[in-house]
Amino acid sequence: MKFLKKDNFEKDIISLEPFEALERFCTIMNKHRFLVFKEICENPGISFKELQEKLKINKSTLSKILNLLSRADIIVCEYKINKETKKINLFVYPKKEALFIIKKELDLLYIQAKKKR
DSSP states (O other), X not given: OOOOOGGGHHHHHHHSOTTHHHHHHHHTOOHHHHHHHHHHHHSTTEEHHHHHHHHTOOXXXXXXXXXXXXHTTSXXXXXXXXXXXXXXXXXXXXXXXXXXXXXXXXXXXXXHHHHHO
């Protein structure tokens, strides 16, 4: 299942049924992917190396997870060259749209729970 694309984002997100966006988000998440995403949200701009060290995940697994989350439009990967060492470093950020969807769904949950009281 594809994640929403930013060109029609506002129109698409409003047209979704309650929890449909969250369902799309959850279909690609598992325990490891969620932990990676959570760490990225808590530390926007975290480097690949820092992420690997904090979560104790091997390089290939982390690469696969980041690739999947990036293709799903949940995160943004940015490469920067260190001028001193000439090494390429990867930094990861959460996508604003992904955070908006999660917040929207949590707001809906809160409103629905409040109505039931």
